Amino acid sequence: MLYPVKQLDWYHETLDSEHAERFVTVTVSNRSPFVSWFDEKDRGGVLYSMAKSTGIPFLNDLKTYFSDSKMEWNQGNIDEALYAGMFVSSVAGKNGRIHVAYQDSSMGKERLVYALYDGKIWKKETVDDAITSGINVGAYASISLVNNQPVIFYHTEQGQKFGYAKRVALGGPTSNEVGPRWEKKTLETGKGWTITSDSCKGKTYVSYRGRGNQALYFGLLDNLSWNERSLEASTSMWPALTTTSDCHPLLGYFDPKTSKIVIKDIDGNRDYDVADGSFSTISLSGKGNTLNAVYHVEGKGLFVAKSPDQGKTWESKLLAPGKYAGRYNAIATDPSGNIYIAYIDGHELKYAQYNTSAMETVKKLKTTSALVLFLLGLILIILNSKLKIKKAKVKLPARNATHSVAGGPARHRLLPEASAGGKSKKN
Template sequence: MKYRILGTAAAVSFLLAAGSFTYSVEQPGWNEQMIANNTYGKFVEIDSYSDSVGIAYIQSKDSGLVFEERSFSTQLPFVGGDADWRRQVIDNRSEVGMYLSVESDDGRPFVAYQDGDLGDEKLLFAQRQVGQWSSTEVDSVGTGGVSVGMYNSLSFLEGRPVILYHSPSQGLKLAERTGGQWDRQSLEEGEGWFTETDTCGGNLLAAYRSRDTEDLRFGQYDGEWNSENTSFRTRSDLDLETGEDCGRHLLYLNASSDTVVYKSPDENKEFANAFFTRMSLEVDEQPHILYHDSGTGIVYSTRTDNRWQNKTLREGEDIGRYNDIEVDPSGNIHTVYTDGSKVFYSVYNVGTVSQKRSALDGIRAVLSALTLALTGFISWKTNLAARIIEKVRS
């Protein structure tokens, strides 16, 4: 019995030591890495799904479209860390991958893109099954005209993929897959440049520009198409996200002032100067904006406590002219952008840090509870042994 009590006491000592361990989680911060070099340098997209983040980009005009993927673990470092990037080939033909759009549904990534083979252009839709990517034709020169598939934007409307895109001869078009077939319709002649879409409340919402003018328009699709002109004019790009109650959050490059403008239902904010930039917007309780600032580089902006904060992620005249941003379900902010032929990934790991802290607090709480329970048991067992010994001696 003496040895058993000593062994249990040792266990208590171990739990006491474990319960008081002082391992600390790192502070949130931006982490950057180059994930590809010698690439085409244009058209990059990022999205998150399940516990992973995926990036699509054109390796080269000759070698095709690729997809980089990694899991973003929220485990403690001594349990398991983040995984390495895994490269997959979406389409290895030449001239493919222009006007990328990446969107996830039901925990899986999907990609819409143009096959830019001159005179034989196509709009394609790619999905992954059992680790392999395959593509289907959505529209082609025969049905959509030369250069069909420009400025496409992919969304899912109640589980159905819907793509808005531009055809120089037919204007803004919509393709919707139902029953395994793609149904196409022409919406507005001369429209559909820099098209971006989002879904909310069973509706597909869109923002887009005219081909020959800089007028910005809004559209809505719920089986029927309706659109309206706005008083805004955009030069080279825009993005659209929906917030609470399907309120529209718009990001665009003002054609008059060459400034990046964010417009929400209750705010109008100007940021930087840029003659040409792609820009990206996410709304997750607060706006997250990524854009190229002429003479500065790639800049991230967000509003917290009614104050805007700007952070230059990387400096350089040409850095970040093509970019994208994504906020995952844990709250991590993922960005991707180009610097010439290089593709950079940068992440602000605030969500993972928060979950690691929560997991660590949980471990400490369990150890503390076990220590208290075992200490109480040892005390009871020791008192019982003493009473038995005293009884025998008497």
């Protein structure tokens, strides 16, 4: 054995020890986690941390496994406006792009803002504003991607409107404008609090509460077609929605009637209990049939849970103890099953990561190394055997042995063994 395959534990790090209080989001692009949060303590700005990455998953796994050093991060501001950053939401796109939506909550001048990281710089644009749509526009913003274009669901207090804005690509068929254009539509009224959304194969799934009540609703946006229905469930906290690889929507929420954290299979109309809760917020993410959740239990801390069967059965463990740990939390999972968690503990923004792929890579490397050594050994054995055979086929004559050569005197010479064609046949 060249090296032992160790069991990696959770990686923990504090990203900000001063500015966090509410609203945090996490997403991942090419194994590089991106965390963004609202600088509420100092009342100003959208902050972010983006992990440095080699861009090569294999090398990232080796670095994670063999290095005990802390992760390296690029940190900065997306927006330094005094009240920018409420309801921050993010999603990773193609080519390392990061899409972010948030509210600038300046009183009477509220805006819904979209920011794009194109791999080099941040670009921002106003999606909607109070002058156009009414006061407190952009509340509870939730962003998803459809055909790599952002769709943002949000609430506007004036008129109690719930709707979405969809970005149309430059030079799209519906516009002669040179710049980007947003198509906006109101879907419902009297609804649209605590919005959560996810997209899958061109469709966007969204769940939300009624305005000022705890009733939960579910909606599906398919191109321009909208369908909504009541889930006959309620929650006092922020729910979380994710989709499986086959576009199966699952909703996690805290049920105040039973004090349970529940996963609702929306298509199957079934509920599965995750754990006991207390004023619990939950975040969900999944890969294949595996579902990962992180949730806060008041007075106890932040828990992480895993289900191998799309939410039917769960195993939970305490990830971060503490009265306030994880009241605001977010989770992301990459295609390799690695888990990325960001959460707020008091005024500290903390980060946790679990790398399953690093262990799998090293196991494969170990197996490959053993195979290479075995093949090298086998080759050496074969070469050594052939060398012995070759030597055995050539024998020296006895000291007094002679061979008469026509036309000349007798002389000593080697006597080769008889073989067809005078050559040994190779295997």
